[in-house]
Amino acid sequence: MSYLFYLITCVILIIVQTSVFPMIAPQISFYDLILLFIIYLGTYKQLKEGLPSVLIISLVMDSLSGAPMGLYLTAYLWVYFGVRWLGRFLDSGSFILLPVAVASGVLLENIFFVVPFFAGETRFYVTAVAVYRIIVNVLCAVITGPFIIVVMFTVQERWEKIFKYFFKSRSV
Secondary structure, X not given: OHHHHHHHHHHHHHHHHHHHHXXXXXXXXOOOHHHHHHHHHHHXXXXXXXXXXXXXHHHHHXXXXXXXXXXXXXHHHHHHHHHHHHHOOOOOOOOOHHHHHXXXXXXXXXXXXXXXXXXOOXXXXXXXXXXXXXXXXXXXXXXXXXXXXXXXXXXXXXXXXXXHXXXXXXXX
């Protein structure tokens, strides 16, 4: 039942990110909401449950986006394993891990998205607008990201309890 929860959560996040946010404020670029789900999987789930989900989600995002194939796969795998590595040193329930993981994940993903645009250029430069958007994305993610991840954790716990209640074996 966890994979069904992951599927529903990802579909909701993709719809919100691609349809709702651009309708609310088309000039503002929001950080990647799927990245919060990747951080959630890296923080709270085991490798055998999280890694297949990350692979499937990243391939779906690679297919839906206009980015070069494998860009989301690379970014999400780096973030996922980076969060798992941070989890070895910090408690997964600590108030330090989630903001640090969210900030580093959004920053790393933005770096992965900016660098390919300048790969063929002889000079590497980043505009002030790009730096401003990255800083705004990181700050927004640090403020809202941990809250969204905790909500995901709570909803999945309740999801599991409901399914255990309705689908437990009942003897007559």
